[in-house]
Amino acid sequence: MSIFTQMTKQQRIGLLFVILILFIDMLLYSLLIPIVPYFTEKLQPSSTMMGVLFSSYAIAMLIATPIFGPISDRMGRRTMLLIGLLGLAASTLLFAFSETMGLLITARFVQGIAAAATWPTALALLADLFPSKMRGTVMGIALTAISTGTLLGAPIGGWLFEISDHRMPFLAAAAFTVINIVLVYLFLKEDATKTVSEKLHVGGFIRNPQVIFIAGIVLLAEISLCLLEPTLPVFFTEKLSMTPTTIGLLFGVMTLAYGMIAPVAGSLSGRMNPYKLMFGGIMTLAVFLPFLAWADSLWQAMLAMALIGASIGFTLSPTLGTLGAIIDQGGSGAYGTAYSLFNMFHGIGMVAGPLAGGILTDLLPVSSALLIVAASILGFGILLFVQLKASKSTSLSIKESEMKF
Known part of the structure; x- marks a missing residue:
């Protein structure tokens, strides 16, 4: 401390x-x-x-x-x-x-x-x-x-x-x-000197490859979190005969794990590459999500929920400090605009998650839907990381060319 x-x-x-x-x-x-x-x-x-x-x-x-x-x-x-x-x-x-x-x-x-x-x-x-x-x-x-x-x-x-x-x-x-x-x-x-900030050019900020990566990661994590709320209660009631109190306990375990890991991940993001931490968190989420479908007891379900909560907390925590660092690089100090974009992606996830969960579980069993969501997270997460790496390589090549010129 x-x-x-x-x-x-x-x-x-x-x-x-x-x-x-x-x-x-x-x-x-x-x-x-x-x-x-x-x-x-x-x-x-x-x-x-x-x-x-x-x-x-x-x-x-x-x-x-x-x-x-x-x-x-x-x-x-x-x-x-x-x-x-x-x-x-x-x-x-x-x-x-x-x-x-x-x-x-x-x-x-x-x-x-x-x-x-x-x-x-x-x-x-x-x-x-x-x-x-x-x-x-x-x-x-x-x-x-x-x-x-x-x-x-x-x-x-x-x-x-x-x-x-x-x-x-x-x-x-x-x-x-x-x-x-x-x-x-x-x-x-x-601090009166910090109440007036330069205007952030939102269009350019959103097109920043690092911001695109963060936005994609936030969306994947929030959609995954929010689609569980309408789907898991029915799934666990039918499969394991859980009571509403027990289901509430499961979501409490997930939330507790999320809250415990978030400060740890935030602290690590100041000493390690935050983009690799986000990528590692989203990959871990993809790996652990199917554990919910395979859980055959209350304790297995609790462990799966704890791992998923910790994965989401580990994924999201580095995004906040990193957005602030991107603003620092631009020198605008327009943190309110930057975090409003984070809030927007959070809100999109809150709307899209239950909708995606409802559509998938109407078409497929919950266990199959969870596997599809996990595979989608894995695929999109890798795609985002490859895009980020490619954008950094392109930027480095341009700088080297300018230096040679």
Whole structure:
């Protein structure tokens, strides 16, 4: 834990607020899960409406992220974080008092917009505060906050629901968010020299071979993660007669492994080639994914889920610090725009993953679908790495030619 002793007071405060903000965002995201049966029984929504409810978060995030990231580069991180937290508080209160599916969907949509403001801005704040050599580790810590919020949201929501009513989880979360708003307003300070950044040329940034590689890796990892959510519960219920509690435990094991490995991978990315780490992580994911199809007991399923969670955490953690390093090379300081692109690919994965999982499992058994997904990850991962290597070789050849000329 020597990294904490190297931090300044401003860096510690900034990291603490980023952890709190990302934690509360994902806590709110998963808080709804145990309360879904209540709304299903009370409102009698169709399957399509339930699908709209859960997809509205990612759709809103996709729409709003390209807007908020660049704005945070111009307005400053503190202001954008306050706007995002206010949006989270408003969406949570709307959840508490929603009596129709229309209001629930609106609340989920507002939550996605708020996440589009907080996610890239929080990551950009870390990039502002920490030098490149420390960035990988602190980004890994930020991912751990995300996984912890995801892990605790459902059980906390279920417990508060059981001891009170369906409004209590949302009211408690709203109160926590308001406290967070007050703390950010009072104690989060920004370096005034870093609140104004040069405009990032997004077109050129997206065409950067390194960014293309990172985007592809993020998409593969997020799609793989999100397609498991709608497919595995039915698969394990039919194959191993698992209860909903046991299935929740399995996803908790995966999330825990993700959160534990993320800081390790982030730290390694500061000392090793981060692109090789990402490639190694995605290849490991491809190898371990079929283990789910072959699991014949609860313990085998838990081991497979832990390995998959660790693989995804190992894959994604180096992407954040590396994106910041690419911005550093350009000298723009437009971290908000860069991390808004990360958030967009994350959102695309959240939409495409369940869709891909649904289509595949409609056509094939889940075990066959998992094997196809694993083979696809393997193929596309290798293709991305070859493309990255080829682009570096081409760039080196051009530089050598210019030197000879």
